[in-house]
Amino acid sequence: MSETKIPYKIYLEEQEMPKAWYNLRADMKNKPAPLLNPGTHQPMTAQELSGVFCEELVQQELDNDNAFIEIPAEIRDFYKMYRPSPLVRAYCLEKKLDTPAKIYYKFEGNNTSGSHKLNSAIAQAYYAKKQGLKGVTTETGAGQWGTALSMACSYFELDCKVFMVKVSYEQKPFRREVMRTYGASVTPSPSMETEVGRKINAEHPGTTGSLGCAISEAVEAAVTREGYRYVLGSVLNQVLLHQSVIGLETKAALDKYGIKPDMIIGCAGGGSNLGGLIAPFMGEKLRGEADYRIIAVEPASCPSLTRGVYAYDFCDTGMVCPLAKMYTLGCDFIPSPNHAGGLRYHGMSSILSQLYDDGFMEAVSVKQTEVFEAAEMFARVEGILPAPESSHAIRVAIDEAMKCKETGEEKTIVFGLTGTGYFDLVAYEKYHNGQMDDYIPTDEDLAVYRAKLPKI
Amino acid sequence: MSETKIPYKIYLEEQEMPKAWYNLRADMKNKPAPLLNPGTHQPMTAQELSGVFCEELVQQELDNDNAFIEIPAEIRDFYKMYRPSPLVRAYCLEKKLDTPAKIYYKFEGNNTSGSHKLNSAIAQAYYAKKQGLKGVTTETGAGQWGTALSMACSYFELDCKVFMVKVSYEQKPFRREVMRTYGASVTPSPSMETEVGRKINAEHPGTTGSLGCAISEAVEAAVTREGYRYVLGSVLNQVLLHQSVIGLETKAALDKYGIKPDMIIGCAGGGSNLGGLIAPFMGEKLRGEADYRIIAVEPASCPSLTRGVYAYDFCDTGMVCPLAKMYTLGCDFIPSPNHAGGLRYHGMSSILSQLYDDGFMEAVSVKQTEVFEAAEMFARVEGILPAPESSHAIRVAIDEAMKCKETGEEKTIVFGLTGTGYFDLVAYEKYHNGQMDDYIPTDEDLAVYRAKLPKI
Numbered sequence: 001m002s003e004t005k006i007p008y009k010i011y012l013e014e015q016e017m018p019k020a021w022y023n024l025r026a027d028m029k030n031k032p033a034p035l036l037n038p039g040t041h042q043p044m045t046a047q048e049l050s051g052v053f054c055e056e057l058v059q060q061e062l063d064n065d066n067a068f069i070e071i072p073a074e075i076r077d078f079y080k081m082y083r084p085s086p087l088v089r090a091y092c093l094e095k096k097l098d099t100p101a102k103i104y105y106k107f108e109g110n111n112t113s114g115s116h117k118l119n120s121a122i123a124q125a126y127y128a129k130k131q132g133l134k135g136v137t138t139e140t141g142a143g144q145w146g147t148a149l150s151m152a153c154s155y156f157e158l159d160c161k162v163f164m165v166k167v168s169y170e171q172k173p174f175r176r177e178v179m180r181t182y183g184a185s186v187t188p189s190p191s192m193e194t195e196v197g198r199k200i201n202a203e204h205p206g207t208t209g210s211l212g213c214a215i216s217e218a219v220e221a222a223v224t225r226e227g228y229r230y231v232l233g234s235v236l237n238q239v240l241l242h243q244s245v246i247g248l249e250t251k252a253a254l255d256k257y258g259i260k261p262d263m264i265i266g267c268a269g270g271g272s273n274l275g276g277l278i279a280p281f282m283g284e285k286l287r288g289e290a291d292y293r294i295i296a297v298e299p300a301s302c303p304s305l306t307r308g309v310y311a312y313d314f315c316d317t318g319m320v321c322p323l324a325k326m327y328t329l330g331c332d333f334i335p336s337p338n339h340a341g342g343l344r345y346h347g348m349s350s351i352l353s354q355l356y357d358d359g360f361m362e363a364v365s366v367k368q369t370e371v372f373e374a375a376e377m378f379a380r381v382e383g384i385l386p387a388p389e390s391s392h393a394i395r396v397a398i399d400e401a402m403k404c405k406e407t408g409e410e411k412t413i414v415f416g417l418t419g420t421g422y423f424d425l426v427a428y429e430k431y432h433n434g435q436m437d438d439y440i441p442t443d444e445d446l447a448v449y450r451a452k453l454p455k456i
Numbered sequence: 457m458s459e460t461k462i463p464y465k466i467y468l469e470e471q472e473m474p475k476a477w478y479n480l481r482a483d484m485k486n487k488p489a490p491l492l493n494p495g496t497h498q499p500m501t502a503q504e505l506s507g508v509f510c511e512e513l514v515q516q517e518l519d520n521d522n523a524f525i526e527i528p529a530e531i532r533d534f535y536k537m538y539r540p541s542p543l544v545r546a547y548c549l550e551k552k553l554d555t556p557a558k559i560y561y562k563f564e565g566n567n568t569s570g571s572h573k574l575n576s577a578i579a580q581a582y583y584a585k586k587q588g589l590k591g592v593t594t595e596t597g598a599g600q601w602g603t604a605l606s607m608a609c610s611y612f613e614l615d616c617k618v619f620m621v622k623v624s625y626e627q628k629p630f631r632r633e634v635m636r637t638y639g640a641s642v643t644p645s646p647s648m649e650t651e652v653g654r655k656i657n658a659e660h661p662g663t664t665g666s667l668g669c670a671i672s673e674a675v676e677a678a679v680t681r682e683g684y685r686y687v688l689g690s691v692l693n694q695v696l697l698h699q700s701v702i703g704l705e706t707k708a709a710l711d712k713y714g715i716k717p718d719m720i721i722g723c724a725g726g727g728s729n730l731g732g733l734i735a736p737f738m739g740e741k742l743r744g745e746a747d748y749r750i751i752a753v754e755p756a757s758c759p760s761l762t763r764g765v766y767a768y769d770f771c772d773t774g775m776v777c778p779l780a781k782m783y784t785l786g787c788d789f790i791p792s793p794n795h796a797g798g799l800r801y802h803g804m805s806s807i808l809s810q811l812y813d814d815g816f817m818e819a820v821s822v823k824q825t826e827v828f829e830a831a832e833m834f835a836r837v838e839g840i841l842p843a844p845e846s847s848h849a850i851r852v853a854i855d856e857a858m859k860c861k862e863t864g865e866e867k868t869i870v871f872g873l874t875g876t877g878y879f880d881l882v883a884y885e886k887y888h889n890g891q892m893d894d895y896i897p898t899d900e901d902l903a904v905y906r907a908k909l910p911k912i
Contacts (some may be wrong), residue, residue, distance in 0.1 A: 008471040008536040014463040080464035081548065081839050092537065092611075110566045112841040112876070154836045155548075174881040180888050198768045256800040327580055370557040379637055383537050385568040420568070432636050 010046030010253040017084050018248040019071055021241050023060075024279045024351060026067035027286040030069025030358055032237065032350035033325030035061075036312060040359075041456055044322050052219060053238075054229050055125040060238040069241065071123075078155060078299035079245070080124045082111035087253040088417075092317020092381040094401070101404035103397060104261070105417040106250045106277065107384065112178070113148035115387065115419030116273050117233050120242035121145070124231040125152035134227035134388030135159025139189065139214030142166055142342060143175030144419060145389075150184035160184040161228075163191065163217045167208035167337075175423050177185040189214035196220050196318040210334050211345060216318025235315065235324070235349050251280045252413065263293035263400060265415040267392040268305065268363070269342065271296075277416040278361070285360060293401075294361040296352065297392040299371070300440045301339040304329050304348045305356055305363035307446060312456040313347055323454065326353040329441075330449030336439035341368045342389035346449075365397045367438040372431040374398050375421070387419040388427055457896050466541040466709040473540050474704040475519060475527060477517075477697045480735045480807060482523035483742040485815055488693065488806035489781030491517075491562035492768060500778050507693075508675060510685050512583040516694040519749040523739075525697065527579075534578045534611060535701070538567035541845040543709040544873075550835040550857070557860035559853060560717070561873040562706045562733060563840065568634070569604035571843065571875030572729050573689050576698035577601070580687040581608035590683035591615025595645065595670030595782040597624055597806055598798060599631030600843075601689030606640035611755060617684075619645040619673045623664035623793075631879050645670040648692050666790050667801060672774025690726025691771065691780070699732025706870065707736045708871070719749035721871040724761065724819070725798060725849035727752075727805030733872040734817070741816060748772040749793060750817040751856075752808065753848040756896045760785050760804045761812055769803055779910065782809040786905030787899075792895035796883035798845035804904075822851045823894040828887040830854050831877070843875040844883055 025031055034043040049058040060069065071079070090103040108116035128136050135158050140146030146162040153160035162184050169176060169188035176186050190197040196216040200207060207213075215232070222230035231237065254261065264281055266274035272298050273304045284290040296305055304327045314331040315321040328347040335344050348356075355361050368388075375391035377385070377398070386394060397415040404411050421428065430436045481487055490499040505514040516525065525533070546559040564572035584592050585908050591614050596602030602618040609616035618640050619757035625632060626642035635642050645665045646653040652672040656663060663669075671688070678686035689695065710717065720737055722730035730752050740746040752761055762782045770787040771777040784803040790802050804812075811817055824844075833854070834840070842850060853871040877884065886892045 009470075014465075077547075078839075081544075089536075091533075112835065112839055114878075151839055155839070173885070174878070177881040177885045177888065178841060178878075181832055181841065181884055183836065321854045342749050376637055379568065380639065381609055383534075383568055383611070385634060385637065422570075422630070422634075425633040428637055429629070432633065 005261045006089055006257055008091060009085055009088050011255065012084040012252055014080060016252055017076070017079065017301050018245055019067040019076065022244040022248055022283060023063060023067055023069055023241050024282055025060070025237065027283045028354065030354055031064045032354045035322035035324055036313070036445050036456070038319060039082060039322055048315055049453040051223055052133050052230050054124070054133065056122060057238050060241055061236060061393055072126060072149050075123055075126050082118065083250050086112060090382055093378060096377070096381045097401050097405065099401040099405040100408060100410045101401040102410065102412045104414045104434065106246055107417045108246060108255040109384070109417065109420035113144060113151055114422060115144045115148065116243060116246060116276065117145045117148035118151060118435050119237045119245050120233060120272065121148035121152040122155065123242040125149065125156045125158055126228060129156040129158055132378070133158065133229055135161060136229055136231045137218040137222040137232050138159045138233065139163045139211060139218045141165045141211045141344060143168060143172055143423065146184065146186070147178050148233070149231065150182035151178040154182040161221060163189040163214040165209040165211055165214050171426065172423060189217050191217060194220040196320060210317055212317030212331055215316035216320050219316070219320050234272035234345070235347065237351060239272045240275035240349055240351055244279040246276040246416065247279040247281065250277065250297065255378060259412060261292060261414040262411040263295060263413055265295045265297060265393045265413065267294040267343060267389050267416065267418060268298050268348065269354065269389060270345045272351040273416050273418045275349055275352055275406055281356065282360065290342065293370060295396060296361055296363040297396045298363060298365050299341050299343050299392065300365040300367045300438065302329065302335040303365040304346060306365045309450060310353060310357050311453050313453055315347065318345055323456065324350050326350050327356065329446060330452055332448045332452060338437050338439050339368060340388060340430055340436065342387065343392065348377055364396060366392055369436050369438050371395050372436065384417070385421045386417060387421045387425050390418040462545055462713055464547060464710065465544050467542055468540040468705060468708055470536060473532070473535065474701055475532065476524040477527055478704055478735050478739060479519060479523055479525055479697050480700070480738055481520040481693065482898040483739045484810065486810055487520045488810045491778035491780055494770070494775060494779055507679055508686050510580070510583040510587050510589065512586065513580060513694050516697055517692060528582060531579055531582050538574065540705050540745060541566060543706055546838055549834060550839045552837045553854065553857050553861065554866060555857040555861040556866045557857040558866065559857055560870045562702055563874035564702060564841070565873065568650060568877060569600060569607055570703060571604065571848045572598045572699060572732065573601045573604035574607060574693045575701050576728065577604035577608040578611065578690060579698040579836045581605065581614055582611045584600050584685060585612040585614055589614065589685055591617060592685055592687045593617045593678040594673040594687050594689065595619045595667060595674045597621045597667045597800060599624060599628055599879065602640065602642070603631060603634050606635040606638035609640065616640040617677060618642045619647065619670040621645055621665040621667055621670050627882065628879060645673050647673060652674040652776060666773055668765065668773030668787055671772035672776050675772065675776050688725040690728035690801065691803065693807060695728045696731035696805055696807055699728050700735040702729070702732040702872065703735040703737065706733065715800045715868060717748060717870040718867040719751060719869055721753060721849045721852050721869065723799060723845050723872065724752040724754050724804065724808065726801045727808040727843060729872050729874045731805055731808055734858055738811065751852060752817055752819040753852045754819060754821050755795065755799050755848060756821040756823045756894065758785065758791040758800055759821045760802060762821045765906060766809060766813050767909050769909055771803065780806050780911065782806050783812065785902060786908055788908060789905045794893050794895050795824060796844060796886055796892065797827050797848070798843065799848065822848055825892055825894050827851050828892065834875045840873070842873060843894065844873040844880050849873070
């Protein structure tokens with residue numbers, strides 16, 4: 001098909017939307033390492049996991065074999081309200097960069113949660129409802145995941161209890177108010193509502209909280225209440241499974257126009273967006289059917305893939321969660337408070353960690369001022385104000401497009417634009433006012449946390 | 457075509473997008489009254505207007521004859537970045553209301569300005585660029601229009617100077633920051649930069665400003681600078697012309713599925729959204745080809761159509777602008793500061809005023825707590841957090857759907873969902889906290905302003 005025929009935005013028809021999620025693990029020779037019981041260091045059984053997670057989600061978490069898992073009709077109906085998301089040809093960015101590269105981005109921000117998180121939130125809420133539960137608990141940092149989950153719970157009329165990192169609760173009242181609009185209850189973490197919260201408050205009076213600590217509280221709140229389970233917005237296998245809808249739509253849209261990407265770029269915090277975006281492409285790569293460069297982009301201030309170690313670690317600060325084998329900086333690692341660009345989690349999805357360790361993908365880290373520079377350029381030419389997280393991928397897409405300009409190569413670049421930055425304007429303001437710095441942890445900093453990794 | 461075939465979202469293909477705007481005035485028997493020179497009370501000539509507005513926009517402002525005006529390719533290219541906007545079938549809202557009515561909404565919020573305002577901003581920036589101007593000036597209240605214009609100016613590399621109502625400047629720093637991201641300069645109004653600003657500051661020390669005052673400043677800044685013109689986001693004929701893209705897309709999407717609406721509902725502040733949404737439908741009605749109920753919804757706290765008078769009035773507080781014949785509450789009217797729901801302009805587009813006066817459309821006013829109640833219900837079932845302005849239309853769409861439930865009629869309702877409420881969470885917070893009241897001006901209040909109308 002000729003170049004000029006490709007529209008600015010490729011939308012799939014409703015009937016072209018995926019009917020099954022793709023489970024990348026089925027095509028992995030080296031499966032991701034199992035979650036371990038933090039007490040016995042033995043693999044968590046389905047029974048153990050189902051105290052924390054919904055039953056059907058436990059099955060999905062443990063399923064390394066089935067390549068496709070049907071998306072229930074109720075979830076597909078919800079997807080139809082905000083999906084398919086557009087695959088956008090970045091004509092204006094290409095023109096601005098004067099590059100021969102062809103740039104596409106899959107834009108997941110056109111829903112009220114403002115990001116891709118809703119794709120898994122609705123799935124997890126559905127299975128909780130199906131199991132007859134009263135509600136779910138979770139944690140949220142910046143608030144994207146909490147917003148997504150509150151929307152999903154509102155749709156299925158489930159109770160939704162969100163532990164929000166205290167500093168975000170106080171600094172991001174608008175996110176909190178969106179969650180309230182959807183009927184969620186939002187508690188600043190660490191709180192006095194849980195044992196782990198009280199303990200952290202006693203040991204660190206005046207703490208503004210962390211994601212790892214909020215996870216501990218949300219898990220405790222779930223396991224100590226009748227009819228509640230815990231849900232998580234990233235890292236887990238089940239979340240990457242649900243997020244495969246991003247990659248499946250992307251691939252279907254590209255296939256429709258006969259486009260084969262050379263590289264696929266995504267930002268990586270816990271890995272949910274990247275894992276979902278690359279899933280079907282990585283599948284082809286693992287099966288030897290096609291080759292792609294796959295690039296994970298992380299912040300230089302929280303560099304789990306590029307400077308972490310591949311080891312078993314706790315998922316949370318309170319160490320109440322199972323252990324996961326992953327690229328990690330240590331579960332106590334918290335990036336500098338000057339880091340405004342999201343992607344603050346200390347570890348990385350086990351699936352992506354294994355794929356990275358096996359050499360199937362690359363990782364690069366970028367400094368936050370460079371990220372905001374890319375974000376602002378992108379906003380001006382493409383008209384979308386990107387989330388700081390998403391802008392990590394923009395940065396590297398621009399860098400790769402500029403390499404094409406030097407070499408004259410007409411490479412096709414696809415990147416994930418995970419969300420919008422409407423609730424991140426404090427960070428943009430810092431950038432405009434020249435108050436943003438580029439903190440990078442030293443080797444000595446990292447060694448401190450690494451020394452505390454559990455010995456397994 | 458059978459009911460079940462209608463998707464949740466109807467997207468036009470790129471090639472189905474409108475190539476010309478529709479100029480409703482061509483089909484009006486009673487043309488809208490001309491703008492008058494505030495000194496001579498004679499109709500403004502093209503020459504007079506072109507001191508304030510771009511030349512081609514002046515032609516559009518005065519053109520009562522040409523039914524279609526081609527959309528330049530450069531503007532159509534920009535439209536392709538965020539248009540076509542989806543026409544959404546509100547299946548979930550219908551289910552929640554348990555109504556036999558079929559509800560559709562045209563959603564204009566999927567762009568970074570968060571509203572339909574971008575449709576005219578890009579057109580006005582284009583003509584300014586084409587004329588070789590350096591930049592444009594404007595005013596903004598809540599910030600939607602200023603954001604849209606800053607995006608448009610950034611795209612065409614024009615200087616953009618925004619006078620932002622002081623109270624919004626201080627209370628909405630995020631909107632200001634988005635405008636800065638797009639390179640606009642934003643000045644709180646009343647400022648000390650203009651003669652009218654200095655005068656208002658001297659007469660009303662400590663004033664937090666008003667839209668009418670910011671308009672006066674923006675106009676003065678444009679006419680006193682070399683290479684600048686003033687642009688306005690609503691009320692004017694040219695703006696309604698550009699916004700006809702909303703209605704044209706809506707009609708094309710409905711026609712594609714053989715759907716004929718019974719009623720079309722839009723919120724009305726200055727009239728830009730409503731005028732655009734209804735344009736092709738009203739055209740059919742004026743030509744006697746079809747009949748539709750067309751309903752303008754305004755806030756009970758600023759009821760220009762339902763309680764104003766049809767008379768010549770100033771468009772701005774400083775009385776530097778031309779006079780327009782419109783339904784107006786008087787140019788000094790400012791709704792209660794407790795009014796959080798937008799749509800605060802004292803007057804109404806001359807086109808819509810004439811159509812209303814001729815009986816071609818209805819108007820209703822709604823209280824703001826009822827508006828937020830509708831907004832929250834809509835957010836929960838349809839997943840989109842609506843702007844307070846847009847929620848006026850939601851309120852009446854729900855009311856009409858509930859009437860259908862009583863009568864059993866399967867009416868087809870189309871309403872305009874003009875934008876998202878991400879920057880309106882202070883208002884939502886007020887609503888959640890029970891701090892919102894339903895101010896309605898008394899007849900005595902209105903009489904005071906009415907007495908000050910110019911005698912023409």
